[in-house]
Amino acid sequence: MKIGVIGAGQLGQMLALAGHPLALEFLFLDSSADSPGARVGPIITGRFDDPASLRKLAAGADLVTYEFENVPVSALEKVSRTRPCLPPVEALRVSQDRLLEKQLFQRLGIPTPPFRPVDSIDELREAVTAVGLPCVLKTRRLGYDGRGQHYLRRPADILPAWAALGGVPLILEGFVEFDREVSIIGARSTRGETRCYPLAENQHRGGILRVTRAPHRNVRLQRAAERHLRRLLDYFEYAGVLTIEFFVQRGKLIANEVAPRVHNSGHWTIEGAVTSQFENHLRAILGLPLGDTSPVGHAAMVNYIGTMPDRDRILALPGAHHHDYGKAPRAGRKLGHCTVVAPTAAGRDALLRQLLRRVPR
Numbered sequence: 578m579k580i581g582v583i584g585a586g587q588l589g590q591m592l593a594l595a596g597h598p599l600a601l602e603f604l605f606l607d608s609s610a611d612s613p614g615a616r617v618g619p620i621i622t623g624r625f626d627d628p629a630s631l632r633k634l635a636a637g638a639d640l641v642t643y644e645f646e647n648v649p650v651s652a653l654e655k656v657s658r659t660r661p662c663l664p665p666v667e668a669l670r671v672s673q674d675r676l677l678e679k680q681l682f683q684r685l686g687i688p689t690p691p692f693r694p695v696d697s698i699d700e701l702r703e704a705v706t707a708v709g710l711p712c713v714l715k716t717r718r719l720g721y722d723g724r725g726q727h728y729l730r731r732p733a734d735i736l737p738a739w740a741a742l743g744g745v746p747l748i749l750e751g752f753v754e755f756d757r758e759v760s761i762i763g764a765r766s767t768r769g770e771t772r773c774y775p776l777a778e779n780q781h782r783g784g785i786l787r788v789t790r791a792p793h794r795n796v797r798l799q800r801a802a803e804r805h806l807r808r809l810l811d812y813f814e815y816a817g818v819l820t821i822e823f824f825v826q827r828g829k830l831i832a833n834e835v836a837p838r839v840h841n842s843g844h845w846t847i848e849g850a851v852t853s854q855f856e857n858h859l860r861a862i863l864g865l866p867l868g869d870t871s872p873v874g875h876a877a878m879v880n881y882i883g884t885m886p887d888r889d890r891i892l893a894l895p896g897a898h899h900h901d902y903g904k905a906p907r908a909g910r911k912l913g914h915c916t917v918v919a920p921t922a923a924g925r926d927a928l929l930r931q932l933l934r935r936v937p938r
């Protein structure tokens with residue numbers, strides 16, 4: 578069985594690594610030939626919307642999935658005419674647009690920050706009045722790792738925000754004074770079986786995920802997050818892994834965004850859960866029984882951003898699981914990550930402190 582993967586970044590690489598023990602083969606499509614996926618499977622080099630490359634991918638694979646949210650919907654529709662293509666295109670379409678995403682959250686009774694669509698400077702002024710300051714102006718499409726966002730604290734910030742982002746469809750969101758950020762990852766198989774991982778707590782710096790700790794144990798929040806996740810899974814008649822990012826404010830979940838794919842805040846599941854998010858994504862799209870999502874201890878994951886740490890110093894840390902995606906260093910780029918797992922939360926936090934001392938900031 579050969580899985581075609583649109584995108585050959587680290588998520589694709591880790592999907593293939595999880596699929597090899599199941600005797601699955603992988604074929605990637607990416608615009609860059611030296612992407613991380615190329616280390617674990619053949620790669621078709623071409624743009625995501627190039628018809629010839631897409632035809633080649635569909636012809637060479639039994640089933641197609643994607644590891645990247647900004648795949649053009651039209652590309653996926655094209656592929657799905659000849660090969661099963663999962664997760665469903667509709668989930669991709671909604672998650673590509675922050676406005677559609679928030680409107681769907683609202684429709685399904687999932688709390689969001691206040692928001693308004695913004696397409697002109699006048700609409701921005703009105704939206705700031707309606708949403709209130711502080712707030713965040715974001716591009717509706719194509720943002721990631723904090724890109725395409727501008728914070729507004731005072732009325733004087735309106736014009737600079739418009740100058741920075743105006744000209745494409747935008748959304749203005751209320752700024753959430755959150756106590757913490759958490760995410761939930763779940764899988765739904767083509768047979769309708771669903772399983773959820775425990776909540777993970779995420780720390781971002783400059784809009785980029787830096788540290789994840791899991792499980793974040795809170796029975797009430799876990800129940801609420803699972804309810805929200807299952808609503809989305811059922812709504813899309815989903816197959817694969819889906820992630821929701823939340824803010825936690827005064828003990829309540831406020832949904833930030835959804836990703837129709839395996840997620841950086843789930844990398845801890847490779848060593849920290851019975852079955853990894855990557856394996857469960859594959860099981861889900863293939864209609865296999867889903868694997869146990871229970872944690873096997875307390876895990877922490879640290880991203881390597883911009884600069885790789887000294888590998889030998891990381892490996893000298895007992896229990897460190899070092900992942901080097903093999904990418905060229907560049908400011909703000911995710912180059913790899915490391916996970917530590919311990920029997921207790923306190924033990925995990927001690928390991929995490931040691932790990933953070935070895936990772937460049």
Ligand SMILES: Nc1ncnc2c1ncn2[C@@H]1O[C@H](COP(=O)(O)OP(=O)(O)O)[C@@H](O)[C@H]1O
Pocket residue numbers: 690713720721722723724750751752753754755758781784785822833834
């Ligand atoms: N409305 C908001 N209130 C407070 N913080 C926010 C808000 N929107 C984004 N952020 C911060 O910026 C980070 C990245 O924003 P997000 O909307 O998740 O975009 P991305 O697609 O880049 O991950 C969030 O994880 C959070 O730390």
Ligand SMILES: [Mg+2]
Pocket residue numbers: 822834
């Ligand atoms: Mg995010």
